Structure formats: C-alpha cells, structure tokens
Amino acid sequence: MSTAARPSPRFEEVHLGDTLPELAMEITPTLIVSAALASRDFQDVHHDATLARQHGMPDIFMNILATNGFVGRFITDWAGPEAQIRKISVRLGAPNFPGDTMRMTGTVTATELQGGEGVIDVDVRGRNRLGDHVVASVSVSLPAGG
Amino acid sequence: MTAQVETGSSPQAPEPEEESLAARLQRFVGRPSRPPVSAADPVNQPMVRHWCEAIGDGNPVYTDPQAAGASRHRGLVAPPTMLQVWNMPGLRPVPPLPGEDQLGELIGILDQAGYTAIVATNCEQEYARYLRPGDLLSATSMIEAISEEKRTALGSGYFINLHETYTDQRGEVVGTMMLRVLKFRPNERAESSPPAAPPRRPRPVVNDDNRFFWEGVGRGELLIQRCTGCARLRHPPRPMCPHCRSLEWDTRRSGGRGTVYSYVIPHHPPVPPFTYPHVVGLIELVEGTRLVSNVIDIDPAEVRIGMPVEVCFITVDDELVLPQFRPTVGNRER
Numbered sequence: 001m002s003t004a005a006r007p008s009p010r011f012e013e014v015h016l017g018d019t020l021p022e023l024a025m026e027i028t029p030t031l032i033v034s035a036a037l038a039s040r041d042f043q044d045v046h047h048d049a050t051l052a053r054q055h056g057m058p059d060i061f062m063n064i065l066a067t068n069g070f071v072g073r074f075i076t077d078w079a080g081p082e083a084q085i086r087k088i089s090v091r092l093g094a095p096n097f098p099g100d101t102m103r104m105t106g107t108v109t110a111t112e113l114q115g116g117e118g119v120i121d122v123d124v125r126g127r128n129r130l131g132d133h134v135v136a137s138v139s140v141s142l143p144a145g146g
Numbered sequence: 147m148t149a150q151v152e153t154g155s156s157p158q159a160p161e162p163e164e165e166s167l168a169a170r171l172q173r174f175v176g177r178p179s180r181p182p183v184s185a186a187d188p189v190n191q192p193m194v195r196h197w198c199e200a201i202g203d204g205n206p207v208y209t210d211p212q213a214a215g216a217s218r219h220r221g222l223v224a225p226p227t228m229l230q231v232w233n234m235p236g237l238r239p240v241p242p243l244p245g246e247d248q249l250g251e252l253i254g255i256l257d258q259a260g261y262t263a264i265v266a267t268n269c270e271q272e273y274a275r276y277l278r279p280g281d282l283l284s285a286t287s288m289i290e291a292i293s294e295e296k297r298t299a300l301g302s303g304y305f306i307n308l309h310e311t312y313t314d315q316r317g318e319v320v321g322t323m324m325l326r327v328l329k330f331r332p333n334e335r336a337e338s339s340p341p342a343a344p345p346r347r348p349r350p351v352v353n354d355d356n357r358f359f360w361e362g363v364g365r366g367e368l369l370i371q372r373c374t375g376c377a378r379l380r381h382p383p384r385p386m387c388p389h390c391r392s393l394e395w396d397t398r399r400s401g402g403r404g405t406v407y408s409y410v411i412p413h414h415p416p417v418p419p420f421t422y423p424h425v426v427g428l429i430e431l432v433e434g435t436r437l438v439s440n441v442i443d444i445d446p447a448e449v450r451i452g453m454p455v456e457v458c459f460i461t462v463d464d465e466l467v468l469p470q471f472r473p474t475v476g477n478r479e480r
Contacts, residue, residue, distance in 0.1 A: 025202075031200070034199070034200040035200040035201060037196075037200070038193070038196045038197045038199070038200035038201070038231075039197065039200075039228070039230075039231050039234065040231055040234035040236055041234060042236065042237045058343065058344075064266055064269055064325075065227070065228075065230055065231060066200070066201065067269075068227040068230075068269060068271065069197065069200075069201040069203070069225065069227045069228070070201060071227070072201075072203070072225055072226060072227035073201050073202065073203040073205070073225075076203070076205045077204075077205075080205075081205055081206055081207045081213060081214075081217045081219075082217055082218050084218070084219075084276065085226045085227075085273060086272065086273060087270070087271065087272045087273070088226075088227065088269075088270070088271050089268070089269075089270040089271075090268065090269050090270070091267065091268055092265075092266055092267055092268065092269070097344075101421075127416065129344065129345070129418045129419050129421070130344070130345075130418060131418070143218055
C-alpha cells in the first residue's frame with residue numbers, strides 16, 4: 001500500500017488553497033501492529049487485543065508515533081523527495097481501530113519564500129468513522145528559485 | 147504505566163485534599179521526567195526500512211541511496227517522524243532507580259488521587275535537520291508544565307506537558323518534541339458504560355401506521371399500503387387515503403422492481419457509521435409508489451435517473467433489516 005515516488009512540485013507551482021491528493025488508509029491489525037513494532041512501541045494496547053479490552057478499549061489501536069509517521073508520509077507523498085519537513089503539530093482525537101478506514105486530506109494554508117527556500121504550511125486531517133483521528137499542521141519546505 | 151509511589155504524607159493525617167494535591171503537582175514542574183537516555187543503536191538503514199514498510203512510505207530518500215544522493219539531501223536520511231523512535235525504551239526497559247523516575251512518581255500521585263486514566267492529546271515535533279545513518283541520539287526529557295484541574299469531555303484532570311530534546315553525537319540539537327497528556331478521572335458515565343461501541347445505523351421509528359411495512363421488511367417482503375375504498379396504492383404509510391378519505395386499508399406485496407426516479411450523493415457532513423460516497427435514491431416502483439432508499443452495489447458515479455433497480459434486503463445488525471435497491475442485471479449472479 002505504499003505510494004510510488006513522484007517528483008516534487010516546484011515551489012512556484014504551489015498555491016494557497018491547493019489540496020493534497022487524498023489518502024485512504026485501511027486500518028488493519030497488521031497495519032497497527034507492524035507500525036507499533038517498527039516504532040519500538042511495545043505498549044500492549046497496540047498489539048494485544050485481549051489486554052486492550054482489559055484496559056477498557058474495544059480493540060487494539062494505532063500508536064502516536066505511527067500517526068506522526070502517516071502524517072509525514074501523507075505530506076511527502078505529495079511534496080516528493082525534495083521536501084524537507086520542518087515541523088509537525090498534531091492534535092489527537094478518535095482512536096484508529098481495526099476495521100476502520102482513515103481518510104487523510106490536506107490543504108495548503110500558507111506559502112512563504114525564506115531565502116532560497118519555499119516554506120509551505122499544510123493543514124492535515126485524518127478522519128475515521130468515529131470522527132477526527134488527527135488534525136495536524138505541518139511546515140514543509142521545497143527548494144525555490146532554481 | 148506503573149510507578150512506585152512515595153506520597154510523603156501520612157494516611158492518618160489527611161490534609162485538605164485538593165489544595166495539597168495541586169501544590170504537590172507543581173513541585174514536579176521543571177524536573178527531568180526521567181534520566182537522559184542514549185540510543186541503543188545509531189540511526190540505521192534496517193530500522194528505517196522496517197518503518198517505511200509499516201507506514202507504506204515510498205519516499206526514495208529513505209531507502210534508495212542513488213535517488214537520495216541525487217536529491218537535496220545528498221544521501222540517505224531517516225524519516226523525520228522517526229525522531230522519537232531512536233530512544234524508545236524497547237520491550238524490556240531497564241527499571242529506573244528510585245527517585246529518578248519523576249514522571250512515574252507524578253503519575254502515581256495522580257493515580258492515588260483518583261485520576262487514573264491517561265490519554266495523549268497533542269504532539270509537536272520540530273526537526274533542526276534530517277538524521278542520517280550513523281547519527282547517535284541522546285534524549286533529555288523535562289516536565290515542562292502542569293495545568294490547573296480542567297474539566298474535559300472525558301472527565302476532570304490535569305494536562306501535563308513533557309518536553310524532549312534530542313541531541314546528536316556532537317551534542318547539537320537535532321530536534322525537539324512536546325507531548326501533552328491528560329491525566330484524568332473518568333466520568334462516572336464513561337466508567338460505568340461499556341467501551342464505546344462503533345455507532346450503529348439509525349433505527350426507523352415504528353408506529354401503528356407503518357408497523358406493517360417494517361414487519362414485512364423483516365420477512366423479506368416489500369409491502370405497499372392499499373386503500374380498500376378506491377384501491378389506490380400509497381407510500382409512505384398514513385391513516386387516510388388522500389384520494390377518497392377512506393380510513394380502511396390493506397397491503398399488497400410489491401414485486402420489488404422499479405427505477406431510480408431521483409437521487410443524491412451526500413458528501414458533507416459525514417455521519418457515522420455511513421461510508422462515503424453513497425447514494426440516497428428515490429425509487430419509483432413498477433406499482434407506481436415511490437420510496438426513499440439506498441442504491442447499492444454500484445459506483446455512485448454510475449447511477450442514472452431512470453436506471454432499472456430491484457429490491458434486496460440487507461441485514462445491518464442483529465436488530466435491523468433494511469430494503470435496498472441495486473441495478474437490475476439480467477445475468478446477475480444471485
């Protein structure tokens with residue numbers, strides 16, 4: 001389910017209000033567990049459904065590091081290999097449980113030239129059927145001018 | 147999270163609980179939440195590749211040396227969002243020495259005071275530079291702030307801001323993270339109710355006028371109300387015939403075939419548990435009455451006015467069966 005690499009847009013082609021290609025992530029147990037382990041997060045609620053239920057949750061759910069990872073991926077799927085993410089700020093909401101789908105959308109909210117760098121602010125939202133899983137603002141830069 | 151709790155107050159002489167709690171909590175502000183941590187492994191390609199596989203991240207600057215070398219990064223880099231990964235304590239963390247686990251003590255005090263639940267609400271990461279294979283990270287963590295007691299939708303509690311600073315082998319800061327958690331006393335209602343179940347599809351409101359319809363649906367029959375005075379059919383069900391004003395009626399069973407008279411594809415606002423896009427159709431039955439239903443088993447973009455459809459009955463859950471319509475196809479496999 002990885003996205004093929006695509007070239008970065010030129011900074012001059014990016015405009016306020018541009019929307020990013022939507023990403024629909026099917027939330028499977030495999031996705032949750034593999035992302036939790038790849039981030040070395042061994043908390044039981046991210047891989048053991050029986051223990052997750054003992055903690056009062058209906059099932060295992062995605063860990064925060066993975067959520068950050070998906071926000072980063074969503075940005076560079078669009079901004080490409082020349083992108084440099086500077087800052088990610090996420091607000092966490094409804095958990096991502098298995099069987100759900102998270103739909104990620106993004107909108108460019110600011111563009112600014114700083115030296116040879118084009119700094120782009122993007123608002124990102126990842127929704128599942130319970131509501132917003134994540135609302136994020138991301139600052140990413142692309143080489144400009146050349 | 148578990149913690150050895152040293153409250154420092156005698157259980158025989160309870161102090162005014164709330165005030166002493168707030169004061170005790172504030173003493174933790176500015177303290178390291180735990181001792182500094184050095185990463186067990188340097189930033190390395192295998193862990194980056196595992197991460198990219200799990201996240202489905204195809205950005206070549208993380209895994210393809212050639213593409214990375216040709217990019218502005220001039221070589222392989224690690225995904226910036228892995229910042230926190232390099233210093234994670236792992237599956238079998240070394241237990242901290244007494245007194246070193248300040249966050250654990252803080253959590254323990256709140257647990258004892260009844261603020262037993264914890265949830266992360268915000269995470270902010272800033273990256274001074276991208277990490278490269280070979281970078282060796284250290285992390286220091288501080289309890290940056292503790293709020294006053296706040297009422298939230300989850301329950302009353304305290305927001306705790308943790309601030310992490312990551313440095314490389316030269317001691318230069320490569321990134322920072324702020325993590326905000328809410329340590330709260332779960333609402334009575336939330337505590338006594340079962341874990342949040344995914345929302346269910348809305349139930350029909352069944353009354354004396356329409357009970358026949360829903361009972362028919364439960365048996366897999368689509369029934370239409372018929373006036374016994376003038377024999378005209380009507381839908382939705384109601385007590386009086388709009389043509390002859392008779393209050394007498396019976397029903398007839400529909401053959402279940404019709405056409406799409408009109409339709410809409412709602413996009414916003416999304417309402418759980420519906421998936422989007424879907425089709426809300428006004429179906430004109432061969433018998434002449436119309437009813438609102440969904441058109442399913444078709445790409446919403448392909449729905450057309452006048453399209454022939456036929457009824458099917460879907461079991462939504464253990465209490466709800468709904469009539470739905472799908473395109474009539476002569477050779478459809480049933």
